[in-house]
Structures are given as structure tokens and as C-alpha cells.
Amino acid sequence: MTKSPILALVGGGARSGKSAFALEHARTLGARRTLLATAEAHDDEMRARIAQHRRERGGDFATVEEPIAVPEAVRALRDCDVVVIDCLTLWLSNLLVRDESASAITARVDALCDALRASGLSSVIVTNEVGMGIVPESSLGRAFRDLAGLAHQRIARSADQVYLAAVGCVLRMRPAPLQLVAAGGVACPA
16 A cells, blocks of 8 residues: 655754754655755855755755755656755745745745645655744845745645644644654654
8 A cells, every 4th residue: 555645844943853853754754755955055154054964864865956946846856755845944035035026935835835746745844933033123034934924824734744843842733633753853652
């Protein structure tokens, strides 16, 4: 019997363990794995971060780097069972700083959901929860926060699984019931 593909959304704050959890989760979803990276290496510090992430995930993920055309990159994936997109909010900021309108970005989020469902792949989307802090001072910051919140709502509506990483723990929010699934970097029994 073949397992149906799932769409999982993994959100949380910076250094909350969400990316490590997403990679571990993807390893349970298929043997042929791809990481779709949205980061751009504009400086030495970011190049070092990207290199560190590559070392951490090891050789069991093919890597596709695509900062803008994410739905198109998903549609082009071949010989893959599961894709991890890391990360949604970085992709949104890449689009926003290129002067894409909020409506165009929202349409691209919908296109990503459509591409993932049409692909037949399981997918794990990593994202930063940015709406729990203070109201950003700049209009660009507020636009980013609002777009991220709308994107999270749209993807969560399509997601089979939703996880929240916070204070060193990962909570499964969907499917119910709410459950601690990882703590301190160690998976908890289901």
C-alpha cells in the first residue's frame, strides 16, 4: 500500500529547532529527499550560514537553490519523494524586496500550494512565526509581517500537519490532539 503524500507546515521563531525537526520529519516521509533553499548568499555571514546548513543536513538531501520561482521549482522536481522548503518567510521577503505587490505575493503562495498538491510529493514547509512580537516600526516590516501571517493561514488551510517550534519544543497542532513531539532536539514518543 502506498502512503498518500502529506503537506506539513513547521513554524516557529529563530533558532527554535524548526529546521532540524523539518529535516527529521522529511526523513520519515521518503527516501529520495530534496531541500529547496530560498536563501541568497549576499555576504560572508550568510554564505557561512548556508554552508553550515549544508553540513548539518548531510548528503541525504539533494539541494535546489531557488529564491524566487519556488512554485516553478516544485513543479520541476523529479526523482523525489519529499521536498523540504526552507524557508517560506525568506521567500516572501525575497519577493517583497523585489517590489512584488501583496496581491501578487499572495497569488504566488496559492500557486505554491497548488504546485505541492499537484506534485504528488510529500512536503515540509519551514517558516518563521513573526506575528507574535511588537508591531514593526517600518511600513516594509508591517507589510512583511502581514504577508507572512496571510501566507501561514493559506498554507495551514491546505496542510495535513501543522507544527509549532518554541522554547526548544515542537508541538503538533494538526492533526489533533495537540501533542509534544520533540523536545531539546530529541524526538518524543508519539
